[in-house]
Each structure stands twice: as C-alpha cells, then as structure tokens.
Amino acid sequence: MQKRDYYEVLGVPREAGVADIKRAYRRSALKYHPDNYKGDDKSEGEAKFKELAEAYEVLSDPQKRQLYDQYGHQGLRGAGVHDFSGMGFGDIFSMFGDIFGGGFGGARGGPRRGYDLETEVELTLEEVATGADRTLEFERMDFCETCSGSGAKPGTTPEKCKTCGGHGQVETSGGGFFRMVRTCPTCRGAGTIVTDPCSDCRGSGRTKKKRVLSVHIPLGIHDGQVVRMRNEGEPGEKGSVRGDLRCYVSVKPHPFLTRHGNDLLCQVPITFTQAALGATVEAPTLAGREEVVVPPGTQHGEAITLKRRGLPDPRSGRKGNQVVQFLIEVPRKLTKKQTQLLRELADIEDINVLPVKKGFFEKLKEYFG
Ligand SMILES: [Zn+2]
Ligand SMILES: [Zn+2]
Structure with missing residues (x-):
C-alpha cells in the first residue's frame, strides 16, 4: 500500500x-x-x-x-x-x-488518572539564553475541602454502588477487535453513590480552585517545547494519580535577531561607501550593542561570525554563534554635492570597469552576439 x-x-x-x-x-x-x-x-x-x-x-x-x-x-x-x-x-x-492526558485511559482499565492541563509561557530570546522563572496562576478542579473529596455531606457516608459492586468499573465489549474496561456510568468510577450530597460541591467532591505555582524554564529551550509539571493537573478517579500541567513555551520574535538552532542571525544595513571602503558599525547582540568591522570590499549579503554570541545548547550549555550579515542600502535621495561626486566616480568607472561587471557584460555579448 x-x-x-x-x-x-x-x-x-x-x-x-x-x-x-x-x-x-x-x-x-x-x-x-x-x-x-x-x-x-x-x-x-x-x-x-x-x-x-x-x-x-x-x-x-x-x-x-x-x-x-x-x-x-x-x-x-x-x-x-x-x-x-x-x-x-x-x-x-x-x-x-x-x-x-486523563481524558482517555485507553483500553487498559484501572481508575482514570486526572486530566492534564495546559498553559503557555512566553519567553524573550534573552530569557532563552539564561533560563527563566515564571509564576503561573491558573484554575483547576480540586478536592472539595468541606467533604474531603468524597462528595458526601460531612457526617454522612456514601453507599456502595450497585451497578459495579463498588469496583468503579464495568466491562464492555466493543464488538470485534477490542474489549474495554470502562468507568462505571452510575457512580462515575467512585464505587460509591452519594445519597446526601455535600452542599459546597453538590456531591461531585471537586471544586474549582486557583493554583499559583512557580516554574523554571531551562535555558536553550525552543519555541513549542513543553515543560511538564508532574501531578499539577486535576485529581484523578479514586485510587489514581493527578494529571500533569503542560507548560507550552513560545519564544517571542526578537526585533533584530532570528534563531537558527542555537545560532543567531542579524542583518545590518550598511551604505555603499561603507561596503567599499570598510567601516565599523554597531550590531545588536543578546548582550547589547557590539561594534563589528565591515571589511573593505564587502559584498551585499556577505557575513561575519561572532563566536559564542548565540544561544546555549540545552544539554551541553555550549553557546552557538551569531552571524552578522551586511546588506548594502542604496540611498534614495542624494544631495547636490553627493550627486556630483558620484557622477565623477561613474566617469572613472566607465574607464576602469569593475571585474564582476566586466564578466557580466562579456557574457551578455557572447550570449546575444
Ligand atoms: Zn458504580
Ligand atoms: Zn464537597
């Protein structure tokens, strides 16, 4: 197939x-x-x-x-x-x-573990470089304090469920290729039926509660990765564990730097004269501005590498590099004086044709005759 x-x-x-x-x-x-x-x-x-x-x-x-x-x-x-x-x-x-998560225990049976919860954390590239601590605030279903999660009014006792005989589960055949142990529909897995429900949770044994939690996001993390906090989800069925809290990490785009693995790239505009004559310009890095040298004769799109100015590898901690790419900008407006000087330059260029340009015109001649 x-x-x-x-x-x-x-x-x-x-x-x-x-x-x-x-x-x-x-x-x-x-x-x-x-x-x-x-x-x-x-x-x-x-x-x-x-x-x-x-x-x-x-x-x-x-x-x-x-x-x-x-x-x-x-x-x-x-x-x-x-x-x-x-x-x-x-x-x-x-x-x-x-x-x-806990939504589907699969065909294995056993009490269902609690639902997983999801949350999102946004980091800057600078925070990716150092790792970050965040305080998370979220709401989750939790055990009712009044009835300690039993659902029964304090002082009363729940009755054993007749459908499942107190096991909390019943077996069903799904026809054909699978057979499942399911949560008992009558008692929803509790094994007991509440006859006199707790007024705070209306018998469910769960109430919504706010949870405040601090999370450490390890350095070098990538956009879309998940930090899992075990047992911080919702409570499971009786005899089972809580679900987890999954913290999805998103990394904010940086105004100057783009990420390629652990390397960073920034594009710096330079003028035609800076490219031709060479210059020192400022480039943004994670640590701030840094002076970089534009070598004389730099071509459009050429780049230099700043070693170890990138992001740390999550495992080894070894830092990547930053690549600074130069983009030549042609001025849209010229003063009279500039125009005059450039015309003078152009006159000399007509005599001394630049090597690349020469190649281009020769090829053009060969091609069209
Ligand atoms: Zn039952
Ligand atoms: Zn309650």
Missing part, C-alpha cells in the same frame, strides 16, 4: 512546530478512537488511527523527522519506527498516553 505524506496525514504544514503537531495528532486520534468514531466501517477507523500514530511518531521525533524531511519514507528504514499494523488501540494509546 502506498504510504501517504505524514504532514498530510496530520494536516499540518511542513514547518509546523512540536506543539502544533501534538495538537493535530491529539485531535485526529481522538476522532478515530473507537469510543468516538462515527463511521460504519470500524476497520477503516482503525487504519486511520494507526496511520496517524505512525505519522505522529515520526514527526514528533526530531531525528526521525529530519530523516523523513530529507529522504521521505525511504529514509526511515531501520530508523526504529514502530509497526502499528499489529498493535491494538490500547497499546497505541498507552504508547502516546501523555498526549491524551
């Missing part, structure tokens, strides 16, 4: 960031999950689900993604991509369990 393009499968552009790929996968995978799939043909839904998992495995892994970008499907031979065709839904879900 012909394999489809992974970007097409996930419906993301080729330059999509990690966070976008994750979001796209989560959205599509949940659509084709047997719990949600609306189509008649279950095997078609299953095939789509597995195609998505494969695309996600490759595009979410920087090394596999690079191989795929360069060589296509061929490049991934021997790269250790899983064969999803023989896997069940449950296995695939547990493989990428992180992504789905």
Whole structure:
C-alpha cells in the first residue's frame, strides 16, 4: 500500500512546530478512537488511527523527522519506527498516553488518572539564553475541602454502588477487535453513590480552585517545547494519580535577531561607501550593542561570525554563534554635492570597469552576439 505524506496525514504544514503537531495528532486520534468514531466501517477507523500514530511518531521525533524531511519514507528504514499494523488501540494509546492526558485511559482499565492541563509561557530570546522563572496562576478542579473529596455531606457516608459492586468499573465489549474496561456510568468510577450530597460541591467532591505555582524554564529551550509539571493537573478517579500541567513555551520574535538552532542571525544595513571602503558599525547582540568591522570590499549579503554570541545548547550549555550579515542600502535621495561626486566616480568607472561587471557584460555579448 502506498504510504501517504505524514504532514498530510496530520494536516499540518511542513514547518509546523512540536506543539502544533501534538495538537493535530491529539485531535485526529481522538476522532478515530473507537469510543468516538462515527463511521460504519470500524476497520477503516482503525487504519486511520494507526496511520496517524505512525505519522505522529515520526514527526514528533526530531531525528526521525529530519530523516523523513530529507529522504521521505525511504529514509526511515531501520530508523526504529514502530509497526502499528499489529498493535491494538490500547497499546497505541498507552504508547502516546501523555498526549491524551486523563481524558482517555485507553483500553487498559484501572481508575482514570486526572486530566492534564495546559498553559503557555512566553519567553524573550534573552530569557532563552539564561533560563527563566515564571509564576503561573491558573484554575483547576480540586478536592472539595468541606467533604474531603468524597462528595458526601460531612457526617454522612456514601453507599456502595450497585451497578459495579463498588469496583468503579464495568466491562464492555466493543464488538470485534477490542474489549474495554470502562468507568462505571452510575457512580462515575467512585464505587460509591452519594445519597446526601455535600452542599459546597453538590456531591461531585471537586471544586474549582486557583493554583499559583512557580516554574523554571531551562535555558536553550525552543519555541513549542513543553515543560511538564508532574501531578499539577486535576485529581484523578479514586485510587489514581493527578494529571500533569503542560507548560507550552513560545519564544517571542526578537526585533533584530532570528534563531537558527542555537545560532543567531542579524542583518545590518550598511551604505555603499561603507561596503567599499570598510567601516565599523554597531550590531545588536543578546548582550547589547557590539561594534563589528565591515571589511573593505564587502559584498551585499556577505557575513561575519561572532563566536559564542548565540544561544546555549540545552544539554551541553555550549553557546552557538551569531552571524552578522551586511546588506548594502542604496540611498534614495542624494544631495547636490553627493550627486556630483558620484557622477565623477561613474566617469572613472566607465574607464576602469569593475571585474564582476566586466564578466557580466562579456557574457551578455557572447550570449546575444
Ligand atoms: Zn458504580
Ligand atoms: Zn464537597
């Protein structure tokens, strides 16, 4: 069978960031999950689900993604991509369990862990260079203090659920290729039924609460990466763990510097005379302005490298470089004096034709005769 393009499968552009790929996968995978799939043909839904998992495995892994970008499907031979065709839904879900948070426990059964929460943190490039601390403030469902999360009015005891016999789960067969242990619909996994509900949480055992938390964003982080804070999500079902808080990092565009891996690039405009005669100009760096030398005879687009003025590598801490590229700007307006001087220059140029220019005119002559 012909394999489809992974970007097409996930419906993301080729330059999509990690966070976008994750979001796209989560959205599509949940659509084709047997719990949600609306189509008649279950095997078609299953095939789509597995195609998505494969695309996600490759595009979410920087090394596999690079191989795929360069060589296509061929490049991934021997790269250790899983064969999803023989896997069940449950296995695939547990493989990428992180992504789905507590919303889908998969076909494994057991009490459902709490929902993951997402938040976003914006960093400047300067903060990427040093790492940053942020205070996060968010709302999450938490245990009700009045009833300690039981949902029962203080002083009363919940009754054992008759549907599941207190287990909190019931088994269902989904027809065909999977079988699932589901949360009991009567008690919603609690194993007990509240007959006299707590007035503060109306029996749910959960109330909305504000949470303030400080997070450290490690240096060298990239746009779209996630800092995961374990057990800072919402509480899970009885006997299970809290979900996580996923902190998506976005890096603010810098007015002068663009990032290429750990290297930085800035473009500095210079005049024609600065390029021809050489000059010292100021270039923006993360540490502030820095004087750089434009060598005489600099061509448009030529660059110099400032060593170790880039961003630190997250693992080694080793800094990248900054590349300063010179762009020659031609003046749009000239004073009388300038015009006169340039005309004089042009007169000399007519006699001494510049080497590159000469080559161009000779080629032009050869071509058109
Ligand atoms: Zn029950
Ligand atoms: Zn309560």
